[in-house]
Amino acid sequence: MIVLVRRVLPMVVSLCVLVGLSACTTVNMTGGETLSNLSRTQKELRTQASELSETVWETVSDSSFFGVLAGMLVNGKQDEPEGPGLVADHRAPGYAVAAAYVEQKERQYSSLDAQVEAMVTDLRKKTSDAEAFVKATEAVLNSHRRETTNVAVLDSSALVRGIAEWREDKKVIESSIADARQQKATFETAQLALRQKHPQADTDVLGQELNSFAVQINRMMALSDALATVGA
DSSP states (O other): OHHHHHHHHHHHHHHHHHHOGGGGOOOOTTOOGGGGGSOHHHHHHHHHHHHHHOOTTTTOOOOHHHHHHHHHHHHOOTTOTTSOOSSSSTTSTTHHHHHHHHHHHHHHOSSHHHHHHHHHHHHHHHHHHHHHHHHHHHHHHHHHHHHHHTGGGOOHHHHHHHHHHHHHHHHHHHHHHHHHHHHHHHHHHHHHHHHHHOTTOOOHHHHHHHHHHHHHHHHHHHHHHHHHHHTO
């Protein structure tokens, strides 16, 4: 069946040129006027992608603590000037946001335990968002698999739409994976920042939730690979 798709692809490309770009494009993650053209599973994929892309630190601003902590993250402790620090350099994923995020929790909660629990709550929400996105991705993947079994009976316009939708769905999934990985890196840096400032802090539960988040990201990546083979 995949061989058949490869044989008709040149024809599809030609048709795309003839009918115009709009026939080969669906919608982006944020939706739009053409959202109604998508299937229920595709709408759900984009809804969950939007949820997953939202971060808990979008409103975090620079703070007095940031300048000091960022230096420690890059250069190491003052009594260890030659040390590598907690992150390799200032380009480490989310290091600036992570530092300000830690201080935000300090302003909101007086006790260290409450600060850690607040971070765990935020991370659990993202793990839950990732789980929902995985389910939505599975549904879209199964839908594309069903479509490939019917490719021999599809007319040219249906085939054009199918390939265009597959490409757009794949973009949404890949973008969501990148978002999730960036958020995970920022949470990891925030955990390191918290340990740096409070060596006595018990962050084991945060580490466990990071592992759970990582599991969902790995599932997302596996599903993305599976979707790629459908359109190979």
